[in-house]
Amino acid sequence: DAGITQSPRHKVTETGTPVTLRCHQTENHRYMYWYRQDPGHGLRLIHYSYGVKDTDKGEVSDGYSVSRSKTEDFLLTLESATSSQTSVYFCATRQDRGSVNTEAFFGQGTRLTVV
Amino acid sequence: KQEVTQIPAALSVPEGENLVLNCSFTDSAIYNLQWFRQDPGKGLTSLLLIQSSQREQTSGRLNASLDKSSGRSTLYIAASQPGDSATYLCAVNSGGYNKLIFGAGTRLAVHP
Numbered sequence: 001d002a003g004i005t006q007s008p009r010h011k012v013t014e015t016g017t018p019v020t021l022r023c024h025q026t027e028n029h030r031y032m033y034w035y036r037q038d039p040g041h042g043l044r045l046i047h048y049s050y051g052v053k054d055t056d057k058g059e060v061s062d063g064y065s066v067s068r069s070k071t072e073d074f075l076l077t078l079e080s081a082t083s084s085q086t087s088v089y090f091c092a093t094r095q096d097r098g099s100v101n102t103e104a105f106f107g108q109g110t111r112l113t114v115v
Numbered sequence: 116k117q118e119v120t121q122i123p124a125a126l127s128v129p130e131g132e133n134l135v136l137n138c139s140f141t142d143s144a145i146y147n148l149q150w151f152r153q154d155p156g157k158g159l160t161s162l163l164l165i166q167s168s169q170r171e172q173t174s175g176r177l178n179a180s181l182d183k184s185s186g187r188s189t190l191y192i193a194a195s196q197p198g199d200s201a202t203y204l205c206a207v208n209s210g211g212y213n214k215l216i217f218g219a220g221t222r223l224a225v226h227p
Contacts, residue, residue: 004158031213042119042204042217043159050212058214090158094213100146101166104206104215106159 003027004107012113019078023091030096032074036087081114117142121218136190136221138205145209153202195225
């Protein structure tokens, strides 16, 4: 799993509250990503980072923000949680070897339930 | 917009069968394609990465092929075992910053 730790692993929160998920990696990989996985949709990209303080939006970024102040940490914040954000969230990393042909490695996921 | 489709959505086979999982994508301008395995409640494990210039990649009982011009990839599993039961996902890398576009997966059950 390339030394990727997601926390928390499970969380139940109430509608309207802010929530922050953490991804921590020990591989010094340049690229980091947040995906969500929902039945019938596969994984969809929320936000990604290509370096410290360098982030951009993915396909389903509305209602989410991210921050990356250190190489090893990538935080995903749900500004005001809604029931539609109930999902399993995965963090991924990828090494920069000057090539596009490097594998992506995934964390174990965070199951978030918004009630 | 790149779209990735996996067929079938679910597959159940007896142990020992050779099987093929299919993945198709709409835009042939890809850098590479990656196959993953996901066990229930777990993260994704990378199985194989095929570069756009390659036709095949092999790892043990797994063989992945890529036909970029037709927008197709297959994952061949030889002599299937109950331990192969999992969901298999394919993902294409066709944009900047190595972002992946995923299919919805094929859920495989291999029964003894």
